[in-house]
Amino acid sequence: MADPVARDRMVAGAADMIRRRGLNATSVRELAKHASAPLGSTYHYFPGGKQQLAAEAVTFTGDHIARLLTEYLRPGPIEGLRSFLALWRKVVESSDFRAGCPVLAVSVEDLPDGESAPHQAAATAFAQWTALLAASLREHGAGEAAAESTATLIVAAAEGAIAMSRAERSTTPMDRVAAQLESLVRAVTTPAQGG
Template sequence: MGQQTSPSRQQLVAGAADMIRRRGLNATSVREVAKHSRTPQGSTYHYFPGGKQQLAAEAVRYAADTVAGILAAKLRAGPVEGLEAFLGLWRHIITSTDYQAGCPVLAVSIEETGEERPDAVVAAGEAFTAWSAQLAESMREHGVEQARAEHLATLVVASAEGAVAMCRAQRSTRPLDHIATELIALVGAAIGR
């Protein structure tokens, strides 16, 4: 448990998530994460004996938990509010970093690693599933039939991830703005707003 709460460990995980969302997994090295996190390089091997893949998996879980926490708080007000917060988070990330950062979960899931299913990719799949489940549950609580809620939630997560990638490539928030308009209308209609 002591390792779980160590400031150096937390810095490394947060630093890895930041580097992965900016550069991708393949362009992120353990040495650079230590430097970026302002922690001794030896601490990476102490806290992450599994090396880069272990650190990447924990960085993905960290990012996933951060987004899930924001979603949980905002979904209390309803699915549209949760959706707006989810999309607003991505808008803030891309604009505050001058289109240099996206989603570390997406970055890990699309890169070829040479391994069959490394832990970081498994963690990415779990993140997408968790976010979709949170959104679907909120819609179900607001009267949307289960299958429809699951379909809409998948559409939301997939659209947001794709739009973030497009925004970075185009250096514009237009893709995110466009999907926000349509997704908010769809979810609003589904819950009878």
């Protein structure tokens, strides 16, 4: 009989390992061990193997961040931006710069031919976050084009800042990106002044 708790634990464990090591440096055996699950159960729950597990881990992360982002954006885009970036700062700092975003980790890795599910899951997650940010920006006065391009820039800049912070072992890139993004969000959501 299937145990959904064990399956969910494997997906969450895979997301954790991928955010620390990347997909190609992580084996199914290691994923099972990390989730305290028998290796055979991994193939039982994920007959598509590592690629299926990775895609589900990315989807899990994407959905989790989307739920948080929805809450963060309730007061408005500035507050949402601050909370979104603070979340990633906490991930990076609490892992001593060893962990980042599993969505980014999967999206930049080469995958075997015909194994596109993890990349598709990453694209879906990024699109989901971008859509939430764009909607908040539009609700607070940004035009359609500005909302879309600013939301894309927020996601891309946040992911890049995470990678740079890990490489530099410093949150300075995140701090600089946060300041610039906040200025941009203020600019696109401020109604034009009459004169």
